[in-house]
Amino acid sequence: MAFSFFKKNSETNNPTDDGLKVKQIIKETTDTVSLVFENPNWQYQSGQFLSLSFPIDGKEETRSYSLCSAPNTDQDLAVTVKRVEGGLISNYINDQVKEGDHIKVIAPAGVFTLPESKGNAFLFFGAGSGITPLFSMIKTILHQEADAHLTLVYTNRHEDSIIFKTSLAALEAQHANFKVIHILTRPTAEWQGKTGRLNADDIQAIYNEFPAKDQLHVYSCGPAPMMDLVAETLQKAGVAEQAIHQERFTASTGLTESESEEIVKQLVKIRLDGEEHEVEVNPDQTILEAALDQDIDMPFSCQSGLCTACRGRCTEGKVVMEEDDGLSEDELDGGYVLTCVSHPKSAGVVIEIE
Ligand SMILES: Cc1cc2nc3c(=O)[nH]c(=O)nc-3n(C[C@H](O)[C@H](O)[C@H](O)COP(=O)(O)OP(=O)(O)OC[C@H]3O[C@@H](n4cnc5c(N)ncnc54)[C@H](O)[C@@H]3O)c2cc1C
Numbered sequence: 001m002a003f004s005f006f007k008k009n010s011e012t013n014n015p016t017d018d019g020l021k022v023k024q025i026i027k028e029t030t031d032t033v034s035l036v037f038e039n040p041n042w043q044y045q046s047g048q049f050l051s052l053s054f055p056i057d058g059k060e061e062t063r064s065y066s067l068c069s070a071p072n073t074d075q076d077l078a079v080t081v082k083r084v085e086g087g088l089i090s091n092y093i094n095d096q097v098k099e100g101d102h103i104k105v106i107a108p109a110g111v112f113t114l115p116e117s118k119g120n121a122f123l124f125f126g127a128g129s130g131i132t133p134l135f136s137m138i139k140t141i142l143h144q145e146a147d148a149h150l151t152l153v154y155t156n157r158h159e160d161s162i163i164f165k166t167s168l169a170a171l172e173a174q175h176a177n178f179k180v181i182h183i184l185t186r187p188t189a190e191w192q193g194k195t196g197r198l199n200a201d202d203i204q205a206i207y208n209e210f211p212a213k214d215q216l217h218v219y220s221c222g223p224a225p226m227m228d229l230v231a232e233t234l235q236k237a238g239v240a241e242q243a244i245h246q247e248r249f250t251a252s253t254g255l256t257e258s259e260s261e262e263i264v265k266q267l268v269k270i271r272l273d274g275e276e277h278e279v280e281v282n283p284d285q286t287i288l289e290a291a292l293d294q295d296i297d298m299p300f301s302c303q304s305g306l307c308t309a310c311r312g313r314c315t316e317g318k319v320v321m322e323e324d325d326g327l328s329e330d331e332l333d334g335g336y337v338l339t340c341v342s343h344p345k346s347a348g349v350v351i352e353i354e
């Protein structure tokens with residue numbers, strides 16, 4: 001039976017002035033916490049993320065975190081944050097945030113979501129904190145579709161770094177159609193499961209054993225090399241490119257030296273909500289940064305070229321992007337750019353935000 005996971009974000013998903021209240025903090029592992037927020041009736045889809053902002057040293061710092069809660073099974077909103085060595089916000093959240101705090105949150109966004117309809121076979125590949133959007137998706141599918149086949153391949157360093165270990169085991173025990181394969185790179189001597197790095201042979205073997213290959217959707221979230229390997233191996237095995245979905249937590253590329261040298265100060269015109277603004281963009285700024293400095297009410301979220309919230313169309317002039325993986329080939333051909341990673345490459349650039 002066809003079913004729909006798709007739920008349009010409500011127009012009431014407006015950030016509140018007070019921020020969202022942290023109702024509970026759950027210590028998931030030694031270096032990971034979950035923040036549970038009281039949900040102000042925001043609608044969202046499994047796989048989407050929130051952007052949290054913190055005033056730090058007089059500057060507002062914003063980072064995106066995938067929702068690990070699922071709209072159908074969890075009343076509240078929750079994100080899970082793993083410490084990044086030397087990272088500003090992940091450590092701040094793990095060390096400083098308390099229950100009862102109010103945090104400025106930008107409403108759920110993102111296109112790493114389940115198919116609108118049809119899809120009864122799902123292979124998930126996660127590593128470390130990359131489990132968060134997958135966990136939400138798994139809960140949604142198990143809640144909505146009894147016939148779906150789901151396998152999660154989850155890689156971690158050791159037993160204690162497995163996030164949601166107990167909850168995943170409980171779901172596996174409860175649903176015969178859900179299987180979890182843990183792979184650990186540095187397990188203790190007691191570990192009975194798979195070890196080492198996920199390689200192409202493992203992926204091929206998991207695919208071969210997967211019981212349902214029709215309408216298969218693959219979702220992966222983890223380091224870029226892992227996701228590239230999953231995509232490459234499964235495409236060779238016959239899985240269509242459009243059926244393989246990835247979420248990246250870190251931006252991968254930057255400008256080459258010669259691209260950087262070409263960037264000089266330029267005036268850029270931005271058309272937004274029927275108004276035209278002229279913005280001076282310095283070589284060390286992105287178009288979004290320069291526009292925000294001029295208090296232009298630009299749409300944005302991750303500021304890393306990942307979420308597409310800042311998408312606009314370059315209708316005149318030339319723009320270079322630090323990375324363009326967030327846009328499809330069609331969007332690139334259509335002149336779309338992500339202003340948060342874009343720099344003017346010529347005079348006379350005009351960007352229309354639609
Ligand atoms: C759409 C999206 C969803 C995300 N969801 C989650 C989530 O559910 N849980 C979660 O813990 N994180 C998630 N992230 C990552 C998160 O937004 C931050 O990037 C991360 O917490 C690091 O922020 P920081 O301020 O601590 O590090 P920063 O101070 O920004 O960076 C410090 C250093 O760490 C590197 N770095 C940044 N992020 C990572 C990373 N993830 N792994 C390794 N090195 C990194 C940076 O390149 C830099 O060198 C998500 C990111 C995106 C774009």
Ligand code: FES
Binds near residue numbers: 299309310339341
């Ligand atoms: S703000 Fe997320 S892609 Fe630009």
